[in-house]
Amino acid sequence: MSSEGIRSLAVAGLSKNAGKTTVLNHLAASLNEEGKPYGFVSIGVDGEERDVWTLKEKPPIVVPKGSLVATAAPLLDGMGGGWELLESTSLVSPLGPVILARSLQGGKMKLAGVTRAEGIREVVLRFLQQGARLVLVDGAYDRKAATSPWITDAAICVVGANLARTLDGVVEKTEEVIRRLTLPETVNPLERLAAETALANNRLVGVRDGAVEILPCSSLLLTEQAQEALAGRVWEAVALPGSLTDRGMHFFMKQNHAPAVILRDPTRCFVSMRVIRRFYRMGGTLSYWKGVRLIAVAINPVSPEGYVFDPKEMKERIADVCHPIPVFDAVRDGIRAIRSSLSGG
Amino acid sequence: MWMDNLTRQAIRWEALWLRFQPRTPMGQRAKRSLSPFMPGEETEWQACLVEQEHLLEAFRRDPEWMSRMEIHLSKTPDPTQTVRMLESGEIPKASDWFRIKSFLWHGWHLCSMVRNEIPGFRLKREASEWKRVLSLLNPDPPLSPNFFLSSAYDSRLKERREQVEKENRWVRKAEEQAVLDVERDFPIQQNGDGEWVVDRRSPHFLDMKNDSRVQLVRETPFDGVFCPVETEVLKAARMRREEANTDLEAVEHDVFQQLAETFRPYIPFLRDAILDLATLDVQWARVKMAESYNGTRPKWEAESYRIQGGIHPLVAESLKEKERTFTPVDINIHRGVTVIIGPNMGGKTVVLTTVGLVVALGQFGFLVPARSCSMPLVSWMTAAIGDAQNIREGLSTFGAEVRRIVEAIKRDSTGLLLLDEPGRGTNPVEGAALSAAMTNDLAKRPFWTLQVTHFREVLQGTEVTVYRVAGLEGIDRFQDREDEDWEKALEQAMDYRLLPWSGESIPQDALVIARLLGLPSSILQDAWKRIGNGG
Structure with missing residues (x-):
């Protein structure tokens, strides 16, 4: 992965108890065979006490010898002398200050203490300075920021059976999220400039006649202001500094001409696929200044609520809607299969 | 009170005070209790100011020196809590020793760098003392800011770790043998959790259910999850590993206790060292602010x-x-x-x-x-x-x-x-x-x-x-x-x-x-x- 420019990888669940930790542990085991130093950090505490697949108490991450971890100091104190404490960070959690450590023997470690995206950014940077080839970020499901392309270079999404009560429901929701997440990054230089300007000024920025124009409005939620700012002119593109919802998209759909809409990144997009499709039919487009590089989707057919989907069927159907993104089953597929998925083979 | 709040407001003191930012927790603490020089303290006042002039000259002479000082100051942690633990007879844990070591590492560098550039800078402790105390937490050369329980602290550590590793190898060998035995007879492969997930429709599902070497731990409508049955050999190996781990933990505890005993005589040094860094940091922050208005x-x-x-x-x-x-x-x-x-x-x-x-x-x-x-x-x-x-x-x-x-x-x-x-x-x-x-x-x-x-x-x-x-x-x-x-x-x-x-x-x-x-x-x-x- 490092040869493809991926230095940090987020593992994010599409729902609570999706099975992230299991995926992370299998990834760790798979990486161990490659014998390279990796960094491990978790964002947020999401309240999962039990592992989805084993239904045992949620396991700590099992890291190979030489791995780097970032965690709260008291958690390191409780793990014996098999750790070399490397450096303090500026991050302080209710559990204590966050420290970077290297595993001298390999073993279990609970990762906690980093609760904000800025913290992950700092830790990723420090891991890389310490020589990590790749940093794995365990992203709590409600910490969408972990997948932000501004925080990590790439992401793996975990689809758990508990995303919906039926397999049809799981597939439908997965398709919605994955398609939204993988909408294209704009390559148009004017549109990219507009997105950058929108963010720098916290204003809507329009593109017309080959030039960008900062508009006197910061959000589509301020409907009257936005209407006034956009009215009477045909905009080729509009970049937003913040998030976009169905309501915001309807606003554009009411304009005479559907523009190309640009968002900062997929974590800012909350528009349903139904509305996005309608918008595209009207001639509009939706793209990102910086997109998420989704390198794989992991599935977990077992729900902690007690129902299970056919693993083969789930994998096939999820693979259909995620194509060409590789899909693997962390529990059933062997380590070689996982590595093959990740390397695109 | 040297000046009241209305005076502070009138001269816009608070806005400027915000720009005075020591980098270390010790410096921030010193900032909170900083008081003005009073009549009768003219000599100390001038000494403090002359020191800042020297710092400012050093800034201008060698910007690289200034950036290195900045880096060390920004990374220096506050060891006060650990010093209190030592004073009260508690035994600091690994992260506490790490904090002390980081403090000593950065403090040693700061002290050496200041002494080289400004020989007369008022510090109670010399760089050689910092280095000596740092070495206590660094039994293996070269000196580094990292902390781990090196075997050099206690010869028993090496021995116990080797024992744990040896027992680990035995356990792994016994586990691998158990897995090989099963996988030789069935076309299956263990996952990362050390389990076999077997499709209930596969022909060997029933055979596995009846095989005494494996046990069914969970079942779903689609799969059965098997894990190896613990053999007597494996059981004994795991028990020996557990004992080896307990022995190792006991020695690690002894090492921490010994470290605490070694460090207690150095509490006065640590107290002075904390004050030295607070002083240096406050002077540094004063000069950084004064630099902005060419003071x-x-x-x-x-x-x-x-x-x-x-x-x-x-x-x-x-x-x-x-x-x-x-x-x-x-x-x-x-x-x-x-x-x-x-x-x-x-x-x-x-x-x-x-x-x-x-x-x-x-x-x-x-x-x-x-x-x-x-x-x-x-x-x-x-x-x-x-x-x-x-x-x-x-x-x-x-x-x-x-x-x-x-x-x-x-x-x-x-x-x-x-x-x-x-x-x-x-x-x-x-x-x-x-x-x-x-x-x-x-x-x-x-x-x-x-x-x-x-x-x-x-x-x-x-x-x-x-x-x-x-x-x-x-x-x-x-x-x-x-x-x-x-x-x-x-x-x-x-x-x-x-x-x-x-x-x-x-x-x-x-x-x-x-x-x-x-x-x-x-x-x-x-x-x-x-x-x-x-x-």
Whole structure:
């Protein structure tokens, strides 16, 4: 992965108890065979006490010898002398200050203490300075920021059976999220400039006649202001500094001409696929200044609520809607299969 | 209290204080308890300032040295909690030792670097002592900021770790053998959790269920999950590993205890070291702030404040944003009363706040924003500046002002009183009389008063030093330009310099300024008549 420019990888669940930790542990085991130093950090505490697949108490991450971890100091104190404490960070959690450590023997470690995206950014940077080839970020499901392309270079999404009560429901929701997440990054230089300007000024920025124009409005939620700012002119593109919802998209759909809409990144997009499709039919487009590089989707057919989907069927159907993104089953597929998925083979 | 909140507000102290940011927790703590130098501490005060001059020279001489110092300061943790643990007989844990070691590592570098550049810098402990204590936590060369329980601490550690590793190998071997035995007979492969997930429809599912080497741990409608049954060999290996781990933990505990015993005699060193770094950090932060306004060292002078080229950095920045410049303040304030007169909008109040800020920075041991400065150390400074003060207490401008002057003249120690147009808040006749009488009284008191006034009565019959704002020049060229930006025109016409006054007539600029600001000429002509001048 490092040869493809991926230095940090987020593992994010599409729902609570999706099975992230299991995926992370299998990834760790798979990486161990490659014998390279990796960094491990978790964002947020999401309240999962039990592992989805084993239904045992949620396991700590099992890291190979030489791995780097970032965690709260008291958690390191409780793990014996098999750790070399490397450096303090500026991050302080209710559990204590966050420290970077290297595993001298390999073993279990609970990762906690980093609760904000800025913290992950700092830790990723420090891991890389310490020589990590790749940093794995365990992203709590409600910490969408972990997948932000501004925080990590790439992401793996975990689809758990508990995303919906039926397999049809799981597939439908997965398709919605994955398609939204993988909408294209704009390559148009004017549109990219507009997105950058929108963010720098916290204003809507329009593109017309080959030039960008900062508009006197910061959000589509301020409907009257936005209407006034956009009215009477045909905009080729509009970049937003913040998030976009169905309501915001309807606003554009009411304009005479559907523009190309640009968002900062997929974590800012909350528009349903139904509305996005309608918008595209009207001639509009939706793209990102910086997109998420989704390198794989992991599935977990077992729900902690007690129902299970056919693993083969789930994998096939999820693979259909995620194509060409590789899909693997962390529990059933062997380590070689996982590595093959990740390397695109 | 050296200066009260109203004085702080008047001179905009808090905004500048925010820019004074020590990098370490120790420095931040020292900042919170920082107090001004007081009369009698002139030698320490000058030593503190000279040290900052040396730091500033070192900054300029070697920017790379400065960046390395910055990095070490920003990474130095606070070991105070661990020192307290040692004092109370507790045994610090790994993260506590790591904190101590990081502190020693960065402190050693900082101490060495400062000593190399500024040999006379006041530090209680030498770099060699830092290194010696750091070495206690670094039994294996080379020195590093990392901490781990090296086998060099205790020969038993190596032995116990080898034992754990040996037992681990036995366990792994027994586990692998158990897995190989099963996977030889069935076409399956273990996952990362050490389990076999088998499709219930596969032909070997039932065979596995009946195989004594594996046990079914979970079942779903689609899969069965199997794990190896623990063999006697494996059970024994795991038990031996558990015992080896327990032995290792006991030795690790001994090592931590031994480390604590080794370190207790060094508690006085650690206390001094914490203070040294706090001092260095505070000095560093002082210089970083002074660097932003090109600060100079205030020198000590018993009887007068002499400020040349004084500026208020915050006012200067605001003006710069408006593409205007700050006219530096040149003033000598002798014991007694010094008065500033001049036109409205002539910057008199800015002079007061600038003097107040320069003096306060000086007393708190900072290089000051001036081309040169000499000053006494005094026991207090009070400013009565601005109309809004004490409004919360329900006092009028006049009442608030009188109360602050009363508080000041009650003091029998030396201080600096800054007064902005005393008496302006009441009727002109009584205001002028009161202002003149107060000035007369203040001139006999043993402290320094700097006062801005419009009342000529203040200048009569009292021994005061007087400055006047140079005032308006060439204003006539603006008078017919209706569309002119009057504020800018006024600023261009106003000479904000302070000039010594020696009895010449005081220019009456208020009506000229009113004209500039657009007051109708009929009103102005009427006003000129009333003061007996045809205009």
